[in-house]
Ligand SMILES: Nc1ncnc2c1ncn2[C@@H]1O[C@H](COP(=O)(O)OP(=O)(O)O)[C@@H](O)[C@H]1O
């Protein structure tokens with residue numbers, strides 16, 4: 141079945157990029173559910189986006205109409221899926237959660253659209269991966285709330301219009317640029333999620349620690365926040381790692397010293413960069429004289445696929461001012477060369 145409805149189901153079955161459904165009733169998944177904010181008050185940061193959404197939600201409620209279709213874009217782990225569920229909670233509506241790779245056949249998308257009730261939210265993750273046929277089915281559904289279907293056999297082929305209830309589509313993508321423009325144009329609200337500040341991540345960490353009964357000092361939380369790449373998902377993951385370290389190596393309390401020691405062992409540096417980030421910068425410096433180097437070449441040299449580099453590693457390196465995207469390829473900035481003493485000393489050794 142291509143459809144994963146409601147939050148509960150999502151915890152058990154999660155559609156993967158490779159289009160297989162893996163059963164994951166793991167500790168990690170229940171951990172995710174417990175700490176995922178459910179209402180705006182618990183959703184930290186993204187303040188301008190939240191204010192815009194609050195107004196749209198209030199207006200939609202007053203007019204007794206569904207919200208405009210919404211598109212969220214930005215790197216993984218910044219809270220796109222979480223925000224979609226928060227909106228559903230705030231609107232008091234149901235949400236059906238699926239992702240583009242699960243909507244390969246026309247009947248997948250038709251099935252899910254026909255199952256919607258008035259006011260429901262349909263969340264499609266990785267929406268840039270929708271195929272052309274599914275996209276074309278979606279256009280009239282988004283615009284005028286009907287489906288164009290053909291019935292009968294070849295000679296008696298008839299086209300029929302089937303009305304569907306008014307719903308809200310929320311799409312999420314790591315790559316807004318890969319969305320076709322007819323699809324992008326059908327979203328009334330388009331928003332980019334920003335990386336979080338250290339202060340915001342400190343709040344995320346303290347909130348998570350409280351839910352999980354972890355003893356953490358303010359400075360311990362700040363130390364983790366600084367190395368979390370501006371990303372709540374990473375901050376939450378690091379809290380767990382540091383907690384384990386604190387239990388084994390000291391009294392279980394996360395203070396600044398424990399955090400820093402644990403993160404050093406995990407080889408996450410003071411900029412939040414891990415081994416792969418450093419290897420990426422290192423390769424550009426050592427093998428390509430600081431760039432520019434094409435993304436394909438870089439991916440081969442690094443042993444990663446281009447999509448992961450583009451979606452996961454690059455955005456943060458660019459945001460931090462270490463990397464530049466130019467028409468001729470990726471280039472190190474002089475700031476990166478200064479921070480990591482590049483070209484003279486191996487980055488890995490210069491960091492700690
Ligand atoms: N604004 C936020 N406040 C608190 N926690 C957040 C926030 N955004 C994300 N998180 C946490 O980070 C995790 C990843 O968020 P998610 O919505 O899955 O990211 P995305 O869909 O953008 O990849 C969630 O489990 C959630 O607990």
Ligand SMILES: [Mg+2]
Nearest residue numbers: 220221265312
């Ligand atoms: Mg998501």
